[in-house]
Amino acid sequence: MNFELQNQRILVTGATSGIGLDIAKALAELGANLVLIGRNRDILAELxxxxxxxxxxVDITDEAxxxxxxxxxxxLDGLVNCAGISILDDVLDVKAKDLDQIMATNVTASAVVTREAARHMIANGRQGSIxxxxxxAAMAALPGHLGYCASKAAMDAMTRVLCLELGPKGIRVNSVNPTVTLTPMAERAWADPAKRDxxxxxxxxGRFASPREVALPVAFLLSSAASMISGASLPIDGGFTSH
Structure with a gap:
């Protein structure tokens, strides 16, 4: 088995913060050559x-x-679609503009990036992994998460379609489905025991995920060790979706 990504060129979106930043760091440790997309120019310069x-x-919601x-x-040999947003509201307070923004970033932008990455991989004769x-939230109802749940369920559906269409080109496509992941922002958001417990x-x-516990399964799915896995949605949730 080979979990290394030596000399594999992998594009990561949303790479300047949160889970995307930890994914970028883990892939670099495993030898990947990285192309990182984000909107924070200072952090991009540091990376x-x-x-x-x-x-x-790049603003990935801008198709041009x-x-x-x-x-x-x-x-490219691989792509990680990690850029995403969440706007939380109870159902009775949901706003159309917020739903549009969530879907534009989490679904449409990821589809456009994937389209271009797949075209690029095929044109360069590369087989790889997305x-x-x-x-x-794609697998379980969460209160206040209508738009987010819908967008992530759409991402899982997109994963299956991409698996079907890109498989004959030698490109595998999978999703990972983390629970609450303790990025700095999440640590602040879940600090209140009334929400956390x-x-x-x-x-x-009985615990939340660390960013690295998400990054390493992503690395596995990108690697040749996962060469027969495609179309899967992998819970990284400590069993949350098992019941």
Whole structure:
């Protein structure tokens, strides 16, 4: 088995914060050559130095900007769609503009990036792997998460269609579905015991995920060790979706 990604060129979106940043660091440790997309130019500059990555400041909701970025993209072996947003509201307070924004980022933008990456891989004769960072929210109803749940369920559905269409080209496509993952932002958001404790009680392992516990399964799915896995949605949730 080979979990290394030596000399594999992998594009990661949402790479300047949260889970995406930890994925980028883990892939670099495993020898990947990285292309990192984000909107924070200062962090991108730091990652260019620390990880030796090629970095691109791109708003992935801007299709023209995505197309331009791929016009000079080096040959790719993999893609991680990690850019995403969440706007939380109870059903009775949901706003159409918020739903549109969530879907535009989590679904449409990921589909456009995937389209361009797949075209690029095929044109360069590369077979490889695409991993979509979804959520347990795709598999279970969460109060206040209507738009987010819908967007991540759409991402899982997209994963299956991409698996079907890109498999004959030698490109595997999978999703990972994390539970609450303790990025700095999540640590602040879940600090209130009244919010935190009921969620922890619903996770059989009794704890939240660390970013690295999400990053390493992503690396596995990108690697040749997962060469026969495609179309899967992998819960990384401590058992949350088992009941």
């Amino acid at each position: 260019e130095q620390s990880l030796g990555a090629l970095t691109l400041a 900007a995505v197309n331009a970025a791929f016009s000079e993209m080096p040959a 991993v979509n960072v979804s959520s347990q 009921p969620m922890l009680a619903a996770i059989p392992l």
